[in-house]
Amino acid sequence: MKIGLVYNGKNPPAATARPQGADWNLEFDDQETIEAVARALSRIGEVVEIEAVPGCREKLAFHRPDLVFNIAEGFDGPNREAEIPMILDELGIPYTGAGPEALRFCLDKHRTADFLRRRGVPAPRGRVFTAGEKVSWDLSFPAIVKPLREGSSKGIRDDCLVGDLAEMADKVDRITRRYRQPALVEEFLAGREFTCALIGNNGDLELLPPVEINLAALPPGARPIYSYEAKWVWDRPEDPLPIFTCPAEIDENLKSALTATARRAYLLSGCRDWARIDLRLDRSGVPHSIEINPLPGILPRPEDNSCFPKAARAAGLSYDDLIARVVETAKKRCAL
Ligand SMILES: Nc1ncnc2c1ncn2[C@@H]1O[C@H](COP(=O)(O)OP(=O)(O)O)[C@@H](O)[C@H]1O
Numbered sequence: 557m558k559i560g561l562v563y564n565g566k567n568p569p570a571a572t573a574r575p576q577g578a579d580w581n582l583e584f585d586d587q588e589t590i591e592a593v594a595r596a597l598s599r600i601g602e603v604v605e606i607e608a609v610p611g612c613r614e615k616l617a618f619h620r621p622d623l624v625f626n627i628a629e630g631f632d633g634p635n636r637e638a639e640i641p642m643i644l645d646e647l648g649i650p651y652t653g654a655g656p657e658a659l660r661f662c663l664d665k666h667r668t669a670d671f672l673r674r675r676g677v678p679a680p681r682g683r684v685f686t687a688g689e690k691v692s693w694d695l696s697f698p699a700i701v702k703p704l705r706e707g708s709s710k711g712i713r714d715d716c717l718v719g720d721l722a723e724m725a726d727k728v729d730r731i732t733r734r735y736r737q738p739a740l741v742e743e744f745l746a747g748r749e750f751t752c753a754l755i756g757n758n759g760d761l762e763l764l765p766p767v768e769i770n771l772a773a774l775p776p777g778a779r780p781i782y783s784y785e786a787k788w789v790w791d792r793p794e795d796p797l798p799i800f801t802c803p804a805e806i807d808e809n810l811k812s813a814l815t816a817t818a819r820r821a822y823l824l825s826g827c828r829d830w831a832r833i834d835l836r837l838d839r840s841g842v843p844h845s846i847e848i849n850p851l852p853g854i855l856p857r858p859e860d861n862s863c864f865p866k867a868a869r870a871a872g873l874s875y876d877d878l879i880a881r882v883v884e885t886a887k888k889r890c891a892l
């Protein structure tokens with residue numbers, strides 16, 4: 557079997573990079589991750605690595621892999637994650653994970669939360685503001701301000717948890733200008749935080765052991781959010797924060813509530829093969845879906861504190877087993 561690995565690397569060819577600020581490539585994969593995935597895939601078939609930059613359509617058409625393992629995040633805009641799946645659909649090449657419509661949908665955190673809430677899945681209430689728009693707020697404080705469609709806590713700084721309108725307007729202004737996209741302001745869910753990794757499809761969907769994000773492990777004075785600083789500054793491979801507990805220490809009631817919310821969010825949003833749902837409890841202990849990650853991060857080294865591989869390890873799956881499971885799931889769905 558010929559397997560294509562389509563990715564966005566942290567150092568794309570200069571002519572295709574579109575740097576904006578120091579964190580412009582935060583969502584992209586480092587060489588170590590690309591190599592680790594390629595190594596895992598090489599146990600299943602012949603691997604062709606293709607960087608998701610202009611010209612990749614021609615490479616895909618030339619190599620015609622039997623299946624693509626897609627981890628490409630795309631550069632910019634509301635369709636960035638959908639671009640490669642659209643090309644693959646057009647070429648008739650099957651691939652792992654969600655299709656373009658679900659990727660585009662989940663990237664918009666506000667649309668996803670509203671959609672889920674209307675279907676009875678708890679999700680935070682929020683408002684969206686575009687650059688220069690007057691900020692008003694009819695929901696409760698504290699609130700959290702974040703870019704509408706980023707990941708890896710890009711733009712979610714420790715100071716994004718705000719207590720009044722002036723602070724909110726300041727963060728909205730910073731985010732809309734810096735990230736050239738609307739800012740999403742949400743009611744802050746103050747309870748425990750979890751993330752649930754799922755593998756499978758309709759009828760056969762497995763939840764890996766939930767991970768708790770131990771916000772109490774953050775340095776003194778830090779706000780209780782899994783911010784940019786928490787992910788990339790305070791937690792370093794050479795000095796990791798004890799930020800995850802997996803399996804999470806939870807009772808059966810909470811486990812089934814988390815499972816139900818994560819499963820419904822996954823299925824309603826049209827995820828396929830694998831995805832990770834971030835959840836947080838409100839004051840009364842009800843899990844809310846904060847966001848859906850149909851392209852979950854998969855840093856290979858345990859010290860890098862990456863949730864999906866961590867949950868897989870707790871389920872007895874090595875990194876290579878995890879990649880193989882995703883491939884198997886996609887093959888089954890596509891009847892390959
Ligand atoms: N509505 C919310 N209530 C409470 N905490 C939130 C909320 N939205 C985001 N957070 C906090 O911010 C972190 C990052 O937000 P998230 O939307 O998951 O961004 P990313 O896509 O960058 O992971 C979450 O892990 C959580 O700690």
Ligand SMILES: [Mg+2]
Binds near residue numbers: 708709834847
């Ligand atoms: Mg998240």
